[in-house]
Amino acid sequence: MGERDTAAKEIRSAADGMSRAGDVPEWFDWYDESRFESFAGSVALSVGKHTQAIDRLAVAREGITSVKQQAVVAFDLALAYSNDAPELAIAHATEALTLVRERQYLTALDRLPALESALAGTSWAKELRRRERELLAVG
Structure with missing residues (x-):
């Protein structure tokens, strides 16, 4: 097992x-x-x-x-929705990115690569990158 x-x-x-x-x-x-x-x-x-x-x-x-734990849950929800409802994935990711920006909880960002990977090759990947740049001022 x-x-x-x-x-x-x-x-x-x-x-x-x-x-x-x-x-x-x-x-x-x-x-x-x-x-x-x-x-x-x-x-x-x-x-x-x-x-x-x-x-x-x-x-x-x-x-x-806890704002920090809320960010983690929002990222997890984003990943959970990524296959079947990418628009909801983006909404939850936006919430998570906003919370990370407010509280500087970088550990929550550990979940971001899995979400990026799940959305890779879709138009939603571009939207996620745009929101990352907008909310975290990166890239």
Whole structure:
């Protein structure tokens, strides 16, 4: 079983544990529902389950208050939408780029190459580059 499969299994286990009060490890106190959904959405995205990722990331987005984490979730949503709804991918990427500009959270930009790759060869790739230049003043 690969790392992604193991992560998916652990997410299911953690979700089961969260549903039973007091049945989660001590270290798990960092995760609230929103952070957990963000992580689970990211894992779903990494195994190509884009619809599941969108569902989980949408839940995460509703509860996350950290601007930095909002940027990460917005980039993940952009990637999740990149194949089937590139216009939504651009909208989420624009949101993420705006948040990064406001808070200078460069770690969120680690997700940008995957989005650029997913949109490569489409007219949306050009639009993404334009928004990167406009919002981050790069390139």
